[in-house]
Amino acid sequence: MTAPPTTELRDAIAHHWGIHDLRPLQEPAMQAVLSGRDSLVVMPTGGGKSLCYQAPAILCEGLTVVVSPLIALMKDQVDGLISCGINAVQYDSSKSLQDRLAHEQEIRQGKVRLLFVSPERLAQASFISLLESVTVNAFAIDEAHCVSHWGHDFRPEYRQLKGLQYHFPNASFHAYTATATEQVRQDIIEQLGLRNPAILIGDFDRPNLTYRVLPRFGSVTEQALSVINRHQEEGGIIYCLRRVDVDSLCQSLKEEGIKALPYHAGMDGADRAKTQEAFIEERCDVVVATVAFGMGIDRSNVRYVLHAAMPKSLEHYQQEAGRAGRDGLPAECVLLHSGSDFFSWKSMIEKSASESGMDSVYLQNAIKHLNSMDNYCRIANCRHGMLVKYFGQDFEKKNCNSCDICLGETVAVENATEVAQKILSCVARLNERFGVGYVISILRGENLKSIREKGHETLSTYGLLKGHSPDELRDWIYQLIFQDALAQEEKENLEGRTFSILRLTRTSWEVMRGNTTVNLSKSTVERKSSAKQKKEKGSLTASGPDQRLFEVLRQLRRQLADERNVPPYIVFSDATLHELVRVKPKTLSQMRSIYGIGDNKLQQYGRQFMDAITNNG
Ligand code: ADP
DSSP, rough: OOOOOOHHHHHHHHHHHHOOOOOOTTHHHHHHHTTTOEEEEEEESOOOEEEHHHHHHHSSSEEEEEEOHHHHHHHHHHHHHHHHTTOOEEOOOOOHHHHHHHHHHHTTTOOOOOEOOOOGGGOOOOHHHHHHOEEEEEETTTTTGGGGGGGSOOGGGGGGGGGHHHHTTTTTEEEEEEEOOOOOOHHHHHHOOOSSSSEEEEOOOOOTTTEEEOOSSSOHHHHHHHHHHTTTSSSSEEOOSSHHHHHHHHHHHHHTOOHHHHHHHHHHHHHHHHHHHHHHHTTOSSEEEEESSSTTOOTTTTEEEESSSOOOOHHHHHHHHHTTTTSOOOEEEEEEHHHHHHHHHHHHHHHHHHHHOOHHHHHHHHHHHHHHHHHHHOOOOOHHHHHHHHHOOOOOOOOSSBBBBTOEEEEOOOOOOHHHHHHHHHHTTTTTOOOHHHHHHHHTTTHHHHHHHTTTSSTTTTTTTSSSSSSHHHHHHHHHHTTSSSSEEEEEOSSSEEEEEEOHHHHHHHHTTTTSSOOOOEEESTTGGEEEEOOOTTHHHHHHHHHHHHHHHHHHHHHHHHTSSSOOOHOOOHHHHHHHHHHHOOOOOHHTTTTEEEEEEEEHHHHHHHHHHHHHH
16 A cells, blocks of 8 residues: 555644644554554553554545444544544444444445444454455554553453454554553564564653652641642542542542542442543542543543552553643652552562462562562652653653652752661660561650550660651651661461561661661652642643633533533643633634644634633633
8 A cells, every 4th residue: 555645644634633743653653554564553641642543544545443442442532533523433332223233334335434343343253244345444453462461451352353364454453552561562463463563662751741759648638638739620530559548538538628539449330430421521620549440531631640559560650640641731640659568569469379379470570560660669760761761761861850859859868877777776676576667656755555565665766766757757667678778577476467577687787887878868848738738830720811711711611512422622632722822813724723623623613712712811
């Protein structure tokens, strides 16, 4: 197949999507589809993968079949395409028989440009014969890492896709994913049987995201509020590890007047769907969720993702945090970390491996991932740099200006070694028989019955670090564990319950003797009162008349979205609204040059938005 000239492609993209510049790998990715060469495209979440197969589809004569793992994901894309004036169809079991028959007819008549289906659907003989009756140009396989059991979302149905080549020898196959290590990439190529594919690996950095890691304090609510208050009336996701944490945090946030809803696998399907819809339709600002939430969420104006605890791998973190700022505008990713997260995950992983009979390679692999995640939280290096390098790319910038480290939000503790010596001596005086909580109580000189019963208030280390909060001391203890200057060991009591105690290591003694130094750090933004928090970097909201105009346009967008029964971002993205506020177009042709306004949207909404700008600008 000969690819059409680049200008034709660019004109079509401007016409339909109002996008005037392509991102670096989008063009070669589109050319691969247009010239009929198989491809593997790896770009981060929000990198613009969809356009790589959507745009060529409108220039090709035949049909493009998009394989997607989730109905919610398909619906979002189909709504988006229709709003850009492109005939796209989702064919799945949620549709009535009548709808499906109508779709079949449209497909046969060659009226459909893009057809969205699940991998299971493509395993059905009757569906294959339907597709065989038309010309299929390309198969676009979204979330292609699902084909690999090395990936983090293995879906066995994806394996059957390889068989499609037999039925459609003239179609090209294109795999798209955001998370693929070298091993997963090779596996995708092999499992899908891609033939001499163009391999296009995008830039993994997301410069619009500001990453922060903060030590987790007793009340997650207070820390969550300080993030939420920086983003008033903007969308955000808070991830918790357990369902109980979701419910209690969500409840506390509601009591503080925040429009928050829960989402976890313990809720029934209808309630989960309600939360999801409310969030997509912007009737709810915050979703507090377990990781069960997110895969089907395409809301592009999520302004922050807060992790109330550390995820188990950087792959998971990248995917979850990556749901922020898909529209390319500034967004914030905050991770609340405690040294105990590592140990909680480790025991969960070990337990599930032994229960499910996983081999030792799996276990080692999982622990390796966990270690990398923990390093990310503890090492005071640029977070953008660490993430990008983890995914196998170079990072040239000296200062990213968008992570807590480069923004100077963490500082080294001045007399770290002396502090460490006090902590370690306390562990030594307690004969290495107690856990973190008790050691902290002794160091702080707490007046507790349990301490007096053992006579520990007479220890020389009692009250040695009186002025420090339990959270701060806990954080330092885990920093020492990370540096091997202290160890944590699991023990079993007489009733068979496990508990952990602190043990000294060889390095501990070196530190206590003054032969080795250690580094400790603390955050400088730790405990601002949430109520007093001002909007900071990461928040987009302008002030004054522009802010008012933005609100007017946002209301108009919501009204138009409600009338059409689509989410607001399908009408216009936040990026488009911001540009409208900045440029304040006075004519339709000025309006047409705004990002995100193609001809179809210009015709549908142009006049109303222009009037709103004239009346309120
Ligand atoms: P992915 O599938 O890689 O996660 P999407 O395809 O959903 O990302 O794209 C994320 C956002 O970026 C969408 O709002 C899309 O319209 C926008 N986008 C895609 N390509 C461009 C581009 N070249 N310029 C500006 N915005 C783009």
